[in-house]
Amino acid sequence: MIRPGSTIGILGGGQLGRMLAMAAAQLGYRCHIYSPEKDSIAAEVSAEFTSAEWHDKAVLTEFARHCAVVTYEFENVPVTPLAALPPDLLAPGTRALEVAQDRLREKRFVEDLGGRPAPYLPVDSDGELQGAIERVGAPGILKTRREGYDGKGQWRLSSAREVEGLRVPNDGLIYEGLVRFEAEFSVILVRGRDGEVRFWDSTQNVHQGGILAHSSLPAAPIVVEQVPEARRLAQAVAEELGYVGVLTLEFFATEQGPVFNEMAPRVHNSGHWTIEGAVTSQFENHVRAICGLPLGDTASVSPRMEMENLIGEVTGTAAQILTDPTAHLHLYGKAEARQGRKMGHVTRLG
Ligand code: AMP
Numbered sequence: 001m002i003r004p005g006s007t008i009g010i011l012g013g014g015q016l017g018r019m020l021a022m023a024a025a026q027l028g029y030r031c032h033i034y035s036p037e038k039d040s041i042a043a044e045v046s047a048e049f050t051s052a053e054w055h056d057k058a059v060l061t062e063f064a065r066h067c068a069v070v071t072y073e074f075e076n077v078p079v080t081p082l083a084a085l086p087p088d089l090l091a092p093g094t095r096a097l098e099v100a101q102d103r104l105r106e107k108r109f110v111e112d113l114g115g116r117p118a119p120y121l122p123v124d125s126d127g128e129l130q131g132a133i134e135r136v137g138a139p140g141i142l143k144t145r146r147e148g149y150d151g152k153g154q155w156r157l158s159s160a161r162e163v164e165g166l167r168v169p170n171d172g173l174i175y176e177g178l179v180r181f182e183a184e185f186s187v188i189l190v191r192g193r194d195g196e197v198r199f200w201d202s203t204q205n206v207h208q209g210g211i212l213a214h215s216s217l218p219a220a221p222i223v224v225e226q227v228p229e230a231r232r233l234a235q236a237v238a239e240e241l242g243y244v245g246v247l248t249l250e251f252f253a254t255e256q257g258p259v260f261n262e263m264a265p266r267v268h269n270s271g272h273w274t275i276e277g278a279v280t281s282q283f284e285n286h287v288r289a290i291c292g293l294p295l296g297d298t299a300s301v302s303p304r305m306e307m308e309n310l311i312g313e314v315t316g317t318a319a320q321i322l323t324d325p326t327a328h329l330h331l332y333g334k335a336e337a338r339q340g341r342k343m344g345h346v347t348r349l350g
Contacts, residue, residue, distance in 0.1 A: 002068045002291040004028030007047070009067030012074030013040030015332040015342065016267050019275070020073055021046045023283035029291070034063050041333045042073065054078045064089055069290050071245060075100050075265050076147055091193075091244040091290040096265035099241070103145045103174050106263060113236040115260045118252075123173040132175040133160040139178040146172060150340065151210015179259050181252035185223045186215075186270040187234040188248045190285040190295055197235055198285070198298045200278055202227045203307070205250070205270050211340060215270045216306040217277070226251070226258040237263065246271070246286040273307035273347045274298075276328045302349040310344040313337045321346050 002008075008024050010017045013035030021031040021042055030047035033040050036054060043049035048066075052059040054077060064070055064085045071091055079094050079101070087093065099109045107117040121132040123142065133140060138160060144153035155168060156178075184205045191197045203215035204223050218224070234249045248268035250261040271282040280288075280296025288295055310317065314337065321327050331344035 001293060002029075006030070006068035006291075007032050007066055008287065008290070009034060009063060009070035010042060010046070011035070011070065011072045011077045013037055013042040013049075014073060015041060015334075017042030017073035018045055018332060019272070019283045019330075020071075020267060020286060023281060024287045027284070027287055027291075027293075029287065032063065032067055034060065039335070044333060055081050057081055057084050060084065071286070071290050072097065072266055076149075092247070092265055093242060093244075096241045096243055096247070100263050100265045101146055103143060103148075103262065107174075107260070109240075110233065110237065110260050110263070113233060113240060115233045115237075116257070117176075117260045118179045119177040121175050123175050124171055126168075129163050129166075129173075129175065130160055133157065133163065136175055136177045140175055141178060142166075142168060142173055142175050144169060144172060145174050150212075150342075151207075154210060179252045179254060179261075181254050181259070182222045183220050183253040184250065184261070185219055185227070185230070185253060186248055186250045186268060187227065187230045188246060188268055188271045188274075188282055189231070189234050189238060190246045190282070190289050190298070191238045191243050192289045192295050193244050193292045195239075196295055197238060198295050199231055199234075200271060200274055200282065200298045201300045202230070203270055203273065203305075209340070211311060211342075212269045212309055213311075214306060214308045215273060217273075217300060218303060220253070222253045226253050230258040233258075233260065241265075245289045246282050269309065269342070269345075270307075272330070272345050273305050275330070276347050277301060277305045277307075277349055305347065305349050307345055307347045309342055310346060311342055312339050314343045318344070324348065326350055 007030045013033045032048040033043040033046045034050045119136045139158045142155045185202045188200045204219035205215045246267045248264040252259040267282045274281040326348045328347045
């Protein structure tokens with residue numbers, strides 16, 4: 001067990017790190033944020049901050065020397081420099097990052113465990129795209145294998161004709177068939193150092209322009225029916241990776257059952273509601289898991305809940321939200337609002 005008072009290192013400095021650090025502080029831990037940005041909204045609520053490049057091995061090693069455990073709030077942390085750190089300092093381990101950082105590897109990994117992604121083919125050059133569209137079918141989505149998030153690095157194609165004139169990076173892509181889904185949902189679990197696994201209720205998630213707009217409970221009946229199968233896959237993924245901490249898998253609920261979309265080896269936006277909506281939040285349970293503490297109860301405290309992301313300019317809406325007695329407002333303290341940027345969220349219970 002890592003004793004309260006110890007320092008938890010967090011790689012990444014955004015809102016997930018901020019909410020993790022706040023949960024860690026409640027349990028008496030200090031957090032040290034490591035991030036390439038000069039300003040970090042996670043560092044604002046943490047004991048220490050190192051701003052350095054991911055590949056700066058000397059600084060990374062010095063940072064790790066003062067941490068009892070090191071975790072991530074961002075899945076695209078390069079894995080190579082992490083090899084310089086003692087492997088048992090990292091929770092979860094780097095294999096989870098390696099799998100989740102590459103859409104192709106992630107899909108193959110999940111297929112090997114019996115999961116079903118959308119039909120897909122790797123595309124490594126312009127010339128391969130036409131063939132991939134013909135074999136997988138259109139409409140579909142061309143995605144970068146690495147580094148895409150919130151709909152970035154994605155191109156929707158309604159027919160093979162649209163390929164002409166399309167300007168995309170010439171390597172490391174994947175073409176997926178468009179899934180006709182009834183709903184989207186996520187499975188969020190926490191796995192302790194002793195292998196115990198707990199799940200939060202699965203919310204129904206609505207995305208707009210590739211960005212999560214809101215998550216709500218109860219989810220539609222089709223989601224509720226498909227959660228057990230999705231949970232079995234998520235648990236198999238966690239076990240295969242020897243995972244410690246919070247893990248998220250996103251799914252499409254279709255007439256043919258749950259279709260795997262992607263995984264995140266970290267706390268997840270569709271789990272922000274657990275701060276007020278569950279007995280123990282995803283953030284607190286992640287801290288408990290990586291510190292070897294007993295896991296907290298993941299039960300929902302209300303059968304009805306909605307979490308809405310506040311995206312872009314929100315200054316005017318914040319005061320309005322606070323007039324609603326059921327609303328719990330979270331603002332991330334980002335200095336500049338930009339289109340598509342997550343500035344905060346609001347959770348309404350009941
Ligand atoms: P991703 O970043 O891959 O999770 O994509 C963001 C969102 O785009 C998803 O949550 C879906 O709403 C949509 N999307 C991505 N891939 C597909 C697909 N193959 N079929 C249908 N919708 C998709």
